[in-house]
Amino acid sequence: MPESEMYRQPTRSEIIELAVAEGHDADIPGNAGSIHQVPSHTSTPRSKHQNHDPKKPSAEAMDKDIEKGSTAESILSEEAVVDSNEDDPNVVSWDGPDDPENPMNWSYTKKWGTVCLISAITFLTPLASSMFAPGVPEVMSTFDSTNDMLEQFMVSVYVLGFAFGPMIIAPLSEMYGRLPLYHSCNALFVIFSIAAAVASSMGQFVVFRFFMGCFGGAPMVLGGGTIADLINREQRGTAMVVWMMGPTIGPCVGPIIGGFLTVAKGWRWNFWFVAIVAGALMLMSIILMKETSAPVILERKANRLRAETNNPKLRSKLASDLSPADLFKFSIIRPAKMLTRSPICLAMSVYIAITYAYLYVLFTTFTAVFKTQYHWKGGIVGLSFLGIGIGSLIGQFGFTYFGNKTVKKHIARNDFRPEHRLYTMCVGGFCLPVGLFWYGWSTQEMTHWIVPILGTGFIGFGLLMTFMPATTYLVDVFTVHAASAMAASTVLRSLCAALIPLSSSKMYKAMGYGWGNSLLGFVSLALIPIPFLFIRYGEKIRARNSVKL
Template identity: 85%
Template sequence: MAKPEMYRHPTRSEIIELAVAEGHDADIPGNAGSIHQVHSHTSRPRSLRKKHESEKPSAMAIDKDVEKGDTAGSISSDEEAADMNEEDPNVVFWDGPDDPENPLNWRETKKWGTVTLVSGITFLTPLASSMFAPGVPQVMATFNSTNDMIEQFMVSVYVLGFAFGPMIIAPLSEMYGRLPLYHSCNGLFIIFSIAAAVSTSMTQFVTFRFLMGCFGGAPMVLGGGTIADLISREQRGTAMVVWMMGPTVGPCVGPIIGGFLTEAKGWRWNFWFVAIIAGALMLMSVILMKETSAPVILERKARRLRTETNNPKLRSKLASDLSPADLFKFSIIRPAKMLTRSTVCLAMSVYIAITYTYLYILFTTFTAVFKSQYHWTGGVVGLSFLGIGLGSLIGQFGFTYFGNKTVNKHIERDDFNPEHRLYTMCVGGCLIPGGLFWYGWSVQASTHWIVPILGTGLIGFGLLMTFMPATTYLVDVFTVHAASAMAASTVLRSLCAALVPLSSSKMYKAMGYGWGNSLLGFVSLVLIPIPFLFIRYGEKIRARSTVKL
């Protein structure tokens, strides 16, 4: 029987790959350890370890130029490799390759049941971001508001929560494990969903929507790591595709459900519906889910063995030398440094933020557009989101097929570099402005409703073909610190998607749907050269990088 990947000593590339899935950087110890030597066999206190380690360059203290692929401080020398393989009786690890405590050795039904639950939760929380969009006019009437800015903000404020919640959830999960964060965030998400359903003022409603977003982002932070904990590399791709369907398709499916639910029961039932489904999923997760984080499981095992054997020197092999303060510092400061000091990270994050913002501009205006231009009423309004949903779904599969085909071709030639990820982005970037022009002028001319729906489908396809390659490019460029680069991109896109749509109604009133969407299209046209420039000059740009972390 082959050894589980967590039992043998993983390679540097495997550590990086697993760290990205877990949502942290590869110099922070995770299920496969760290790319830096962690002296978990020492029993000295942290303060003494710091004093001792100051006598030689520390892996955590060495400046690394992440865009140049500098691997200073990583496990590379024979001496370090030998040290990693050193047998130490005080190091606690799995009891052989078949240890039942290792989540990779759990029963298949238990593993895939957990993946199914996590995927369900990850589908629900993005769905809740836009589900009540068709009911916005009812909400405005309930609270006697005519403020256009509030009308847009009540939809996008949920995404603002996505910018702040994960920055705290991620480091907490490194310290306390995934399960406590799942349960606590799910519970708070349900509480604030109910609070939104019974809101008595616009202020209460917007505040509770924001808090729903803060805690609703938890499964998107934790889900990839849970899948990596449970599923072997050979099967992980399938599980990740299923899990990614939530953030991709959920926001587009939500308004379709919400349109008919609002018509039948009123806008408050959108939140009761979310709370009921989230409650059922939470009940199932409390009963069925177990902790999957290897560092946390091994730390509990080491604690138990220290008590049973009265040996205080026992330490988990995956123990971290990082303090809680360090984890928070890396989770917050690193993404900010990368966003402000890296040309690659800034350019890709801005591109992603603008395209993601277009999605929420459309989400916040579809209801008004199809009511005023096509006189759609009731639950039928929710069907206006169908085009962008199907386009996004097709884009997801299109990127997976063509992106992998292109990358594998260059890997076989042994000439692969991160810029090869951007070929599909060139296609997506060209489709977005075309879709915006198509949608805007067909609505302006009041053509048959299928025409603008097809235009939004083209936009959805282009968005996914742009968003996905840009994200994977950041992973390939920043490798060890890929999670920080992705966090920087996530924060910027969430802020833009929450705030920019506030002016969309005024834009359409001033310019009309044709020229309003054309303005967005012209901005997209300006962005088109970015992937082409990086394909040609990206390697030189990275070579001149000055980002030190």
């Protein structure tokens, strides 16, 4: 990293961008500090309301109106943020631009090796969410169950864990660093994968699947921050694309592997496979991974220097003014407030949640649909997930290309608004119902199997083209508190993805595949106006509504 880049004070926009990548709000200190940039008088975390500095904008001022962007942007401009710690001899920072302790100065091999490792872990845990879906009938037979609701829930309960685990993991990582959370969550993920493999009852199996989801969500919470710790802005986009492959195509590739593995070895081997691979990755991470969080590294350095010099006044440049209670409060209360008090956050989160739930409606029913309508058997059933996987992959690349092209055009014109992110969402909004109608009626009429597979490809494309722009829109609108807005969206979508599929089998039995999927299509049609409305009225809505956090 160039010396000038490392030692100039970061701008407000850079702090926000880095904070979002690290998975926290920009008023919580990260690798670039926080938007407050207030000198700490101790390295021990404390309540944000203690020792208030007159130069620091008050919490009330900073949180007055997070959607208008008026307060934060007027208090802290896009110019470099002034750091009053700079000339303080008691402030501990990096030892020059080439400090080997700074993760940005690690060797190319070490940095990209870490990125590849966390990308592999992040690929495995979403893959495990749906890998055993083709083996669901065998699981039901093993536990002598005929409960349709349980049949769907055993797949989607994993995603329920995604709603609860990250709410605890995120604040803990701010306090103790990323590495302890990686190791502990990886170990617990392996343990509960083994427990699911040897479960002796349906109740045990569902509980173990839930805890797999809780701890399996750790790399998705921590991975973006690890990449931001290691990779400079110019190369970070490439690393993030590699890392995002896991959550995008992992759930679609899993059933393809699981279909053949179930036939060859039985459904329990899906979990043994996950446990073996996760165990190998855990051992590699223990041996190869190091702590990458700059605040944690500098805090350890400050502790070491205090002991060596007997100077209790030494403090880390990135020391947090937040107590553990504050971190947990912000992690839980802020997202809840956003979801209930912001019309933008609520509308976008509902849209994301419903479309994401459709993904798990399909995951929990594909096996039954293609077995009954097309008489597919054995491992071939897993190939029914191929269409939605390819569609999702095309959607991700489509959003990246066209989304970036649109944003660059408006930035060049100097008229960029967050609502410009939503143009690609309008396209995805139409593709989703088209795919649902296509898939539903082609399955109902038992046309050639390629026809419904192509329909699911449209669904996968539509899902990514709605999910990705809606998420980036939330980041642009909420800026300083973008991570909390994304957390609110994540919790709602995980709850919907876990609970809505429970009624899918009954819906198909009552309405058939044609009208059942048409019902989902009509709901998605009703959602189409949302991005159009925000493109036209979003700026006015942001001007009229405020959320005090």
